[in-house]
Amino acid sequence: MWNPVAVRLIWTLVLVASLTCSGFVVPSTAPASAPTVDLRVLSLSLEFFAFPGYMQLTSTTNCLAHLASLRGTPPAVRIGGTTQDRATYDPSLTAGVNYTVASSADAPDSLTYGPPFFTLAAQLQGPVTIGLNRQLNNQTNTLLAAKQAEKSVPNLLAFELGNEPEFYASGSPIIPPSGWSPAADGASQQAWQTALAPSLGQVFQAAVYLQFPTWSTAGLIPRLGPAINHTKTFSGHSYPQSACGGASTNLQSLMSHSGIVSYTSQYKSEAAAAHAQGKPYFLGETNSGRPGGGGISPTFGAALWIVDYVLQGALNGIDRLYFHQGTIGNCQYCFWGRFTTGAPWYGAYFVSQFLGTDSAALAALDDGTGGLAAYAVFSAAGAPLRVLVLNSAYYNGTGTRAVSHVALQGLPDAGGTVRVLRLTAPSAVARVDEGAAVTIGGGLTFAGDCSGVGTPALESVPVQGGAATVAVNASEAVILYL
Numbered sequence: 001m002w003n004p005v006a007v008r009l010i011w012t013l014v015l016v017a018s019l020t021c022s023g024f025v026v027p028s029t030a031p032a033s034a035p036t037v038d039l040r041v042l043s044l045s046l047e048f049f050a051f052p053g054y055m056q057l058t059s060t061t062n063c064l065a066h067l068a069s070l071r072g073t074p075p076a077v078r079i080g081g082t083t084q085d086r087a088t089y090d091p092s093l094t095a096g097v098n099y100t101v102a103s104s105a106d107a108p109d110s111l112t113y114g115p116p117f118f119t120l121a122a123q124l125q126g127p128v129t130i131g132l133n134r135q136l137n138n139q140t141n142t143l144l145a146a147k148q149a150e151k152s153v154p155n156l157l158a159f160e161l162g163n164e165p166e167f168y169a170s171g172s173p174i175i176p177p178s179g180w181s182p183a184a185d186g187a188s189q190q191a192w193q194t195a196l197a198p199s200l201g202q203v204f205q206a207a208v209y210l211q212f213p214t215w216s217t218a219g220l221i222p223r224l225g226p227a228i229n230h231t232k233t234f235s236g237h238s239y240p241q242s243a244c245g246g247a248s249t250n251l252q253s254l255m256s257h258s259g260i261v262s263y264t265s266q267y268k269s270e271a272a273a274a275h276a277q278g279k280p281y282f283l284g285e286t287n288s289g290r291p292g293g294g295g296i297s298p299t300f301g302a303a304l305w306i307v308d309y310v311l312q313g314a315l316n317g318i319d320r321l322y323f324h325q326g327t328i329g330n331c332q333y334c335f336w337g338r339f340t341t342g343a344p345w346y347g348a349y350f351v352s353q354f355l356g357t358d359s360a361a362l363a364a365l366d367d368g369t370g371g372l373a374a375y376a377v378f379s380a381a382g383a384p385l386r387v388l389v390l391n392s393a394y395y396n397g398t399g400t401r402a403v404s405h406v407a408l409q410g411l412p413d414a415g416g417t418v419r420v421l422r423l424t425a426p427s428a429v430a431r432v433d434e435g436a437a438v439t440i441g442g443g444l445t446f447a448g449d450c451s452g453v454g455t456p457a458l459e460s461v462p463v464q465g466g467a468a469t470v471a472v473n474a475s476e477a478v479i480l481y482l
C-alpha cells in the first residue's frame with residue numbers, strides 16, 4: 001500500500017519538476033531553415049524634429065558606438081516620424097531645425113529645417129533614411145530638401161514620402177476631394193515616386209503604415225504599379241501596445257514569449273511580399289508602447305521584450321527593426337536621453353551581444369508556445385556559437401521569484417564547462433530612472449552618457465555528456481557561450 005502522503009509528495013515533485021524544468025536541444029549544425037540575420041537588425045529611428053538635438057548628446061554617440069562594436073558595423077538610422085509631415089524645408093535656415101513649443105516636453109505642430117539638418121545626418125556612421133513631408137502636398141519643397149540631402153549625405157539609404165499616412169487629418173492638403181483610403185494613398189505614393197524619381201533616383205522607402213493589416217505593404221505593392229521600380233525598401237510601423245486615448249498597457253503581456261511569437265508572426269507575410277519584389281522589409285519605426293510608452297516602456301520587462309522581439313522579427317523575415325527615440329526628456333521607451341540610459345537599452349545591448357559579429361544563422365529552439373524562449377546562433381561553418389535562454393515569466397517584485405532550471409543538450413563538451421552571461425534586474429518592473437540596478441554579467445551598467453561602467457562577469461556551468469542545466473529566474477535572460 002502506498003502511503004497517501006507519499007503519493008501526494010511524489011505528485012507534487014512531478015508537478016514542480018514539470019513546471020520548472022524545461023529542456024532544449026542545440027542542433028550540432030545550423031538547420032537549413034535558419035535565416036541569416038542582418039548586421040543592422042537592431043537599428044534606430046530618431047523623431048524628425050528632435051534629430052539635431054540627439055546629435056548634440058554624447059549618449060547618442062556612445063550608444064551607437066556600442067551597437068557598432070557589438071555587431072561589427074554601425075546600425076542604420078531612420079530620421080522621421082509624425083513631425084516629418086509637419087516640416088517645411090527652408091534652404092536659407094542656418095540652424096538644423098527651427099520651431100517653438102509651449103513646453104520642452106511638446107513636439108511642435110509645425111517646424112522648418114535647413115541645410116545643417118543634412119550635415120548632421122552625414123555624421124552618422126551607418127546608412128540613413130530620411131523622412132520627408134507628403135501631407136502638406138508641396139512636392140517642390142520636398143524635392144528641394146531631398147536634393148540637398150543627396151548633396152550632403154553620402155550614407156543616404158532612402159527617403160520616405162510621408163509618415164503613417166493613414167492618420168493624415170481630414171483637410172490635410174494631400175487628401176483629394178474624393179477622400180482618403182489605402183487605394184487613394186497608394187495612388188499618391190505612386191504619383192510622388194514617379195514624379196520625384198527622375199531627379200532623385202530609385203531611393204524611396206514605401207508604405208510607412210502603422211495600421212496593419214488594413215494598411216499594408218502587401219496591399220500597396222500592386223497599387224504602386226510601375227513605380228515599384230523606384231521603391232528601394234518597404235517599411236511598416238509596429239507598437240504592440242498603445243496608451244493612446246487612455247487605453248491601458250500591460251507589461252506581463254508585452255513580455256510574454258508566446259505573445260511575442262504570435263504578434264511578430266503577423267509581419268511574416270509583409271516581409272514575404274517585399275522580398276518577392278527583391279526589396280528589404282523593415283519595421284521602420286517600432287517600440288513597445290505608443291505614444292511615448294504608457295508606463296511599461298521604461299521597465300526591465302521592456303528590455304526583455306526587445307531581446308525576444310528582435311529575434312522573432314528576424315525569424316519572420318524582418319530585415320531590420322528601427323527602435324524609435326522620441327522627444328528628448330519626454331520619452332518613456334527611449335534607450336537613452338540627456339541623463340539616464342534606460343532599462344530598455346540593456347535589452348538592445350544584450351541581444352546585439354548575442355548576435356555578435358560572427359553569427360551567420362539564427363534558430364529558435366523552443367516551439368513558441370511557452371514562457372521560455374531559447375535561441376541559438378551559428379557560425380558561417382554552421383557550428384553553434386551561442387545559446388540565449390529567456391524566461392518571460394512575469395515577476396513584479398513581490399513574492400517568490402520563480403526559477404526555471406533549463407536543461408540544454410547537444411553542447412560541445414570542451415573544457416567541461418560553459419560560460420554564462422546573465423541579464424537581470426530586481427524585477428520586470430525595475431527602472432533605471434528610478435534607481436534600480438539592471439545589470440549584464442552582474443557588473444556591467446551604463447552611465448547617463450551611455451558609457452559602460454564596470455565589467456561583466458561570466459558564470460561557469462558544468463557540462464557533462466553535452467548536457468548542462470542553467471537556472472534562469474522569472475524575468476531574466478542568459479547567453480551561453482559554447
Ligand SMILES: *[C@@H]1O[C@H](CO)[C@@H](O)[C@H](O)[C@H]1NC(C)=O
Pocket residue numbers: 093094098099100
Ligand atoms: C524661427 O521660428 C520662429 C517662429 O516659430 C520665427 O519667429 C523665427 O523668425 C524663426 N527663425 C528663423 C531664423 O527663421
Ligand SMILES: *[C@@H]1O[C@H](CO)[C@@H](O)[C@H](O)[C@H]1NC(C)=O
Pocket residue numbers: 089138140141144
Ligand atoms: C512650396 O514650396 C516652395 C519651395 O519651398 C515654396 O516656394 C512655395 O511657396 C510652397 N508652396 C506653398 C503653397 O506653401
Ligand SMILES: *[C@@H]1O[C@H](CO)[C@@H](O)[C@H](O)[C@H]1NC(C)=O
Pocket residue numbers: 226227229
Ligand atoms: C522595372 O525593372 C525591371 C528590372 O530592371 C524591368 O524589367 C521592368 O521593365 C521595369 N518596369 C518598369 C515599369 O519600368
Ligand SMILES: *[C@@H]1O[C@H](CO)[C@@H](O)[C@H](O)[C@H]1NC(C)=O
Pocket residue numbers: 396397398399
Ligand atoms: C505582484 O504580483 C502579486 C502576485 O504574484 C500580486 O499579489 C501583487 O498585487 C502584484 N503587485 C503589483 C504591484 O502589481
Ligand SMILES: *[C@@H]1O[C@H](CO)[C@@H](O)[C@H](O)[C@H]1NC(C)=O
Pocket residue numbers: 401402403424425426473
Ligand atoms: C534568482 O533566483 C534565485 C533563487 O530564487 C535568487 O537567489 C536570486 O536572488 C534571484 N536573482 C535575482 C536577480 O533576483
